[in-house]
Amino acid sequence: MENKYDNFINRELSWLEFNERVLEEASDITNPLLERLNFLSIVSSNLDEFFMVRVASLIEQVQANFEKVDFAGLSASEQVKRITIRVHQMVQKQYSVYMELNSQLKNVNIFILKPKNLNENQVEFVRTYFHKNVYPVLTPMVVDSSRPFPLIMNKSLNIALFIDGMEDEEAIFATVQVPSVLDRLIELPMDKGDEKAYILLEDIIKMNISDVFRGHNIKNMACYRITRNADLSIDEEGAEDLLEAIEQSVKNRKWGEAIRIEIEYDMDNALIGILKEELETSLGEFYSIKGPIDITFLSKLNSLIHIESLKYPNYNPVPIPEFISAPNVFSAIAKQDILVHHPYQSFSCVVDLVKIAARDPKVLAIKQTLYRVSGNSPIVKALMEAAENGKQVTVLVELKARFDEENNIIWAKRLEKAGCHVIYGLLGLKTHGKILLIVRNEYDGIKRYVHMGTGNYNDVTANFYTDMGLFTANPYIGEDASALFNMLSGYSTIDEMNKLYIAPTGLRKKFISLIKREETNATKGKKGHIIVKINSLVDKEIIEALYKASKAGVKIQCIVRGICCLRPGVTSVSENITVTSIVGRFLEHSRVFYFYNDGEEAIYLSSADWMNRNLDRRVEIMFPIEEEQNRNKIKHYLDVCLSDNVKARTLKSDGTYVRAICKENDEKLNSQEYFAKKAIKQVKKAKKHEKEQKFTPITSY
Incomplete structure (x- = not known):
């Protein structure tokens, strides 16, 4: 009889495998020396948070004699034992790499x-x-x-x-x-x-x-x-x-x-x-370190040492092509939905939109959610300026954003002092969705402009997190955005929206229905295909739905940066499922969902991962990508990620990862380098086109 636990990987052990992949980057001789040291630093800071939150929670369960097993069949005490063994191994390897890199520094x-x-x-x-x-x-x-x-x-x-x-x-x-x-x-x-x-x-x-x-x-x-x-x-x-x-x-x-x-x-x-x-x-909680304790200091070497050959080549995010030739940002967004891809394309387009809105006499109101912002946030300063300019400014500051609480408290107080209406979200829920709404009085009446994204409104992390965002003046999305902010401020409830899907009210149900639709089509002999790119895949109901779809013949390709509790390649369970993880120069952070839907492809971006907390205990947003040009961009994006044979690893059914195989005659494809080069080409093309438009000779009267 099949053991019901065999089809799942324990969450904590999966996270440790992710940190092992970061450690592998520190060992990778193709990475510049200072960048390898930075990866070592990240391994340490990751472990700090892991112990402070995840291991701490497990120890509390052990102390409370809570011995219920997780869906991988492990009790809290068993998880702590396995974690301890695995981390001791990891730390030993980490310091072995440190000694090697320290020797290379001398060279x-x-x-x-x-x-x-x-x-x-x-x-x-x-x-x-x-x-x-x-x-x-x-x-x-x-x-x-x-x-x-x-x-x-x-x-x-x-x-x-x-x-x-x-x-x-x-x-x-x-x-x-x-x-x-x-x-x-x-x-x-x-x-x-x-x-x-x-x-x-x-x-x-x-x-x-x-x-x-x-x-x-x-x-x-x-x-x-x-x-x-x-x-x-x-x-x-x-x-x-x-x-x-x-x-x-x-x-x-x-x-x-x-x-x-x-x-x-x-x-x-x-x-x-x-x-x-x-x-x-207990002695098991002691970690003997053969080297400096807490090597997070290694990340500082990057700013202290100015030897370019020891670092990644400098990359400056490029402007957004659609904004280059437009008279202003509002006319550009009104003309078409604009898809942006950070950090290849500059996050300043978002910052600039808020700054322009703050000073634009036609703008009546600005509403925005803030989950994590930088310590010197230009967006927050622009929102304060907007309030001082007499605009209606509503800001949801999520005070419960872990390890950013202190920073967010400071900003919340400053925003209130500047005259902004500050709200702290809903009881028992974190507001993790990323949305900005600008209400503008134009010649033909009130118009709403919306930005939604997969990542935070943080101008610093936007330089090294890969995320996607959408600017739109779609009236249906504008209406949904207004309804969402009314819900967050406590004035109304949401039953059904035009375009957006919101957690915890309907997003889980939508995901299950999208997966089930592919399963139904496959059962009828039609093509079924799902591609998802997320940070974590933990939710049991989602995993079981994917298993059912796989059994029905749906091809499922998952690109999961971090934790993955789904076990791919299991006979008669997940034979049609593959899981890839990309760890590189930038932190993969975008959440992208593709469903073939019998040829009527459904494509979405979201702030949510496939985790219980995202679907049940957070306010999250999923939005559709509807314009053909943008849909093609996302399909190409997913194809390139799935073709990465340099920084990608493949999850095996035993829970371990192996590097993608790049055969001798294969062309090497590093997806992050590819997107950086592509963004530069696009902006050059847009600037050339703008120049041609400005200097077109008159050929006839």
């Missing part, structure tokens, strides 16, 4: 030095730097009968040590936090001008630790770092002021339960014993 005259490698001049520099910049910031904490073990902040780097006690007393435990307010990489003076050398801040502190504990001998010392449970738990119904409740919860995040303790590999056993006892953790 290009870049050095990350240890104290023993410093010359006299550098030792003197470090001593001066310590006393001038570091010593005033340090707060040494001693643990004895009158001073309890201090609260160690989440993700802070610390030095644990034993100092001699007074007279015959036992050694005393002390801890010093490496100040996060100071740079971790400190540049050292070098004799040769073409050489760069750095030392880590913790090594500077270690070299001068005797000055921190004057009169005591230092017996042992080693670095450690704690990752804490950082998942926010907020009773929204009980919170009179959601803004205030989230502000408090963000502060509490620093002190959640310890989930993982990273220690230097040669830390004294007695020091480990104290950490284990005081943090109430």
Whole structure:
């Protein structure tokens, strides 16, 4: 009898396979050296969030004796065991790669030095730097009968040590936090001008630790770092002021339960014993690190070192061809739906639209959802300017966007102060949909302009996340956008819309019906074909619908960047399903859905992945691509992604991934490089066409 769990891959183990693919990019010799170091940094930051949220949740389940299994048949305790084994393997490989890349840095005259490698001049520099910049910031904490073990902040780097006690007393435990307010990489003076050398801040502190504990001998010392449970738990119904409740919860995040303790590999056993006892953790939660703890600092090397050959070739996003020759943005959008593809095409088109709308006397109102924005967001500034110019500005700021809560709280307060109507979404739901509505008074009456996208209104991440967006003046979509904002502000409910599909009210049902339609057509002997490009495929109902469609003969091609719980290639279950993952220079983030529909192809973009949270616990938007030119662009886009034989990996039925095979005579296709070159060609063509239009000679009267 078939085991009902065999057809699914555990979510957490699948995520770890995604992080392994990022680690593979750090090992890939075809990537420039500094970019490989950046991938190593991403592996570390990914693991931080994974432990703070996913592993923390599993440990809470274990502590509550919740032993119900997931759809892959694993209980919380079994998942924690497997995760621990897998992460120990991953970290060991990560630091092996780090040592290799550190060696390669030396070959290009870049050095990350240890104290023993410093010359006299550098030792003197470090001593001066310590006393001038570091010593005033340090707060040494001693643990004895009158001073309890201090609260160690989440993700802070610390030095644990034993100092001699007074007279015959036992050694005393002390801890010093490496100040996060100071740079971790400190540049050292070098004799040769073409050489760069750095030392880590913790090594500077270690070299001068005797000055921190004057009169005591230092017996042992080693670095450690704690990752804490950082998942926010907020009773929204009980919170009179959601803004205030989230502000408090963000502060509490620093002190959640310890989930993982990273220690230097040669830390004294007695020091480990104290950490284990005081943090109430098991030895399995300790990760012995043979190298610097927390190598997220490696990403800084990209901005510190200006050697272009060690980085990806510079790529500047290009303008949108449709906007180049148009009199203004509104006339361009009114003429046709405009599909944009970031970061190949510039995100400034979205920023500029909001800026222009803020100053346009014909614009009456601007409404926008904000999930994640940059720290210096030009969009938020434009919305504030619009309100100050007397326009009706409504902004939904999602306060519950994980790890962006603090930033969003700051913007929410500023927007309110500028006169914007700020709303925080619906009770119990995150608003993850990306939509902008501009209401304009034109000569023939009120007209609505809408932008919708697969990614956030963040001008910084738009430079390295691949996303798609649509500008439209379609009156039906404009009407839907108004209805959606009325729902979000609490004035109405949504029954059915003209063009848009919204979670949690109807999006799941729509996806199931689209899959089922392909299944029905295949059952009738017709062609059935589904292509999806998403970040995560986790939802059990969706996966089971895909399995049914596969059994009926539907060809299903999934491009899933991250987690995939669907198991492809299983006999009599998913033989017609393939899963591809692309990990490259840019973070694949767009959500695209294609259904053959007996030749009447249905194509959609969405803010939603195929996850329970997206379909049931978030406000998400899916919108159709209707104009033929744009539909062809998306079909071509999917074809190219599926043809990638450089950065693509294929998911095997055992849950592991293998690189796409590029045969000797095959032309190499890196989809991201292809789209970058294509965008440049398109804009050159548009500029040439504009020039020809402006200088067309008069041939007759």
